[in-house]
Amino acid sequence: MREHVAPHRIPDRLKERPTWLLGQAAARASSLLAAGFAEHGDGLRGYHYRLLVALEQWGPESQADLGRDTGIDRSDVTAALGDLEALGLVERTVDPGHRRRKIVSITESGSATLRRLDVVLDDVQEEFLAPLSAAQREQFVEIMLLLNDQRATGS
Amino acid sequence: MREHVAPHRIPDRLKERPTWLLGQAAARASSLLAAGFAEHGDGLRGYHYRLLVALEQWGPESQADLGRDTGIDRSDVTAALGDLEALGLVERTVDPGHRRRKIVSITESGSATLRRLDVVLDDVQEEFLAPLSAAQREQFVEIMLLLNDQRATGS
């Protein structure tokens, strides 16, 4: 369930550190997410959701492209797609013009599941952001985008 | 090294989600952290740093208290302290008045290591926050504190 128990008291040296605060917040978010998925998500996890989202938005795609688009390693894509295929949420067909490649597409059932997961995520999100005002939520998104842009170009 | 490769393109459904953005940012931070520790940290990890910080701030403590203060599970505390003790950064002595309990204290060498790790962390932090203005950094901390306060009282 990933409860992530809060520390009783927090050392000054950590308390002041933005990266520490960020990690704590992310831990809380992922805890809520895991709880929500465990309750209403048929045992699906973050990887599964990400893959379904990408497939619904961009349509059938090869596994390698899927991995690049979602930032998930090829090997993890293979494993997660295996789960999704076993549940009938996704189909794999060999690319006729490229027999080494497999084209993955989302099924009707997959789309329906995705819509259900979206609702779960909306609820979790709302719970997570509850302490923030509308203005603070905007600041939050703005700052996160800046930090993530840095990531895309950095290193 | 935990490079955490950035996705090429990001689904709208994810891109808009604060929790997704948060997760991405946290992944970047932890990636930078891991890289810094790998390079200048004698193979120490987050758990070790947290424990050293708590010990330096609050002095000798039992392992159970240490776990509660840092939010680390008792079993993980035991393992991490084993590493620290092997490196001579920490000492475990039996509590005279409570023979089942072990009092952990940081050594001279431990304090020196901690100071070195602090520098590493400062650098990483600066790199991570580089894209933010001073005002945005304040907003960031404020928002994170709100989210974490919620965590302390929530659920």
Place this chain on the structure above:
DNA sequence: TGCCAACATTGGTGTCACCAACAAAGGGAG
């Protein structure tokens, strides 16, 4: 005295991220 709680430890589980190696398939240079 007997029971219960706390402590340290061992040994698991699960999630996410990542890496190495491999065979199958295709593409390009010579």
Place this chain on the structure above:
DNA sequence: CTCCCTTTGTTGGTGACACCAATGTTGGCA
């Protein structure tokens, strides 16, 4: 047409972090 290089999917393993269950020891309390 070969040889080489790359891409693709797959298998299997690693590491960090968070968490749980069970066990033996110890102390406090009723």
